[in-house]
Amino acid sequence: MTEELTIKILSEMATPGSGHIFSQREAARSAIEAIQCANTRIVELEAALTVPDDALPPDGQEWAKVLPTIAFHLIGRHAENWAHAGQLMEAWRAAVNSAADAPQPAGxxxxxxxxxxxxxxxxxxxxxxxxxxxxxxxxxxxxxxxxxxxxxxxxxxxxxxxxxxxxxxxx
Known part of the structure; x- marks a missing residue:
């Protein structure tokens, strides 16, 4: 819910004759609390989605030699959060792609x-x-x-x- 919509709903509830027992002061206080709660949750979600590269634990995994099913299991088990899982998946994909691009011996x-x-x-x-x-x-x-x-x-x-x-x- 956006801030404008929250304020509009609460101000309509606080108008005389609306049947609600809110004063305008209570409506404003409720709107501010709802907005702060929403902003706090947004910050928490953004923090969960971003993990700096230097915060990744050194995995030492040779991803190019790992089968996709095994990589999926390892990533699901050892990832700290969804952002970390995404970074590990990208590391696996990059390693597999670079291994596939490496020149193969002629025989x-x-x-x-x-x-x-x-x-x-x-x-x-x-x-x-x-x-x-x-x-x-x-x-x-x-x-x-x-x-x-x-x-x-x-x-x-x-x-x-x-x-x-x-x-x-x-x-």
Whole structure:
């Protein structure tokens, strides 16, 4: 309710013949109290909606690696108020967007733990080793390289593709 409307209603109630037992002084006092109460509530709500950035607790959360459902749960549980929840949601969204914008590797290769040999396929299609990184067997997705390397009897590492590498047709 606006101040003008409150004053209008109370002044009509205080006019002689309105049937109300208010004096103009009581009506003015009531209007002032209503306005002060409304202003106090407005200030409280505005304070609840604004939290300075330096008042945020350091969360140390790597938001780019958090699934949306987990982020929703964490934010709902640890936010101080709605403004803080909004800022945490923005931090999560910004981290996810920046992670999506980051350049992805061109592929993943399987390198021996000694760092000198790369996994490849021989002419029969059997796993073999090569010292030429350009001949290395590369996968476009990390989990495909993991699946291929999981049965490898030797100690291997999955590394981002650096110097080309032979496409193997696996998506």
């Amino acid at each position: 993943y290769c399987i390198r021996h733990a000694d760092g000198l040999r790369w996994r490849t396929l021989d002419t029969q299609g059997a796993p073999d080793w090569t010292t030429d990184e350009a001949e290395a067997l590369c996968f476009s997705l990390r989990h495909h390289a993991d699946a291929f390397a999981c049965d490898d009897p030797e100690d291997v590492r999955i590394v981002p593709r650096a110097n080309g590498g032979r496409e193997n047709g696996y998506a």
